[in-house]
Amino acid sequence: MQSYIQAFNEYLQIEKNASHYTIEFYLDDLQEFSHFLEEENIVDLRDVNQQVARLFLTRLYNGRSSRRTVSRKISSLRSFYRFVERENIVKNNPFVQVSLPKTDKPIPGFLYKEELERLFAANDLNTPLGQRDQALLELLYATGIRVSECQQLRLQDIDFSIGTVFVTGKGRKQRYVPFGNFAQQALENYIETGRSALLAKSNQASEVIFLNARGTPLTVRGIRKVLDKMVERAALTIHVHPHKLRHTFATHMLNEGADMRTVQEMLGHENLSSTQIYTHVTKDYLRKVYMNSHPRARK
Missing domain, CATH: 1.10.443.10 (Intergrase catalytic core)
Known part of the structure; x- marks a missing residue:
């Protein structure tokens, strides 16, 4: 998992030219998912299916993460799995069918x-x-x-x-x-x-x-x-x-x-x-x- 995360990190830096903060959020989310897989005794990315993805989603909700945070983490994992799917490491993206929670869009603060x-x-x-x-x-x-x-x-x-x-x-x-x-x-x-x-x-x-x-x-x-x-x-x-x-x-x-x-x-x-x-x-x-x-x- 760590080698795949490192490869994804290089992809974000070189191909996507993502900002430092964007990469930092992606890597934090992936490390959290990696710890989750360890706890579930899942050692191969190909063993992650939609059921595992929904279990991770449930874990996030039980941890009282906000809807905005949950949405960001799922988006991060979708992007990661698109990458490993492109690299022929996995055949399917288990997070494609996971629906993102609806988030409130607060009115941005502005000056009069x-x-x-x-x-x-x-x-x-x-x-x-x-x-x-x-x-x-x-x-x-x-x-x-x-x-x-x-x-x-x-x-x-x-x-x-x-x-x-x-x-x-x-x-x-x-x-x-x-x-x-x-x-x-x-x-x-x-x-x-x-x-x-x-x-x-x-x-x-x-x-x-x-x-x-x-x-x-x-x-x-x-x-x-x-x-x-x-x-x-x-x-x-x-x-x-x-x-x-x-x-x-x-x-x-x-x-x-x-x-x-x-x-x-x-x-x-x-x-x-x-x-x-x-x-x-x-x-x-x-x-x-x-x-x-x-x-x-x-x-």
């Missing part, structure tokens, strides 16, 4: 415009770090790109002439995402002045756009810390993580009339179902529609 304005006003634009933070905030909100995509951006990825950023996303899939005037002004201000001052501290050449206080590339963890400090300066009581800005981008775009296919393309979603979670409406949007539509909403 008033909260965003307080964040945009929290940075000191007279300092290199303040200019960087403003550019980072404007870009994340303007494009909805993932924090990992933002962290690896290079100077050559920004085209100011047409206002687009060239993004390399999951699975090395590439796309162009437009940005507006506020993001462009913040980026130009940072790159022309603040970034040069930060880069001088490291005495190293770098094409990475966002740098830390030492002049070296800002990490994903560093970007999260930057946002945390921004929230403190804005005296907000909410938690703002990079993905919340991505949620906010998608929510505001759809609420203002953008079509879902366009938003899907900008977010880099492979499936439209991933974009559909943003079709909820905000209280402000509901009120605007009501006030403009109901005959007795206003005089």
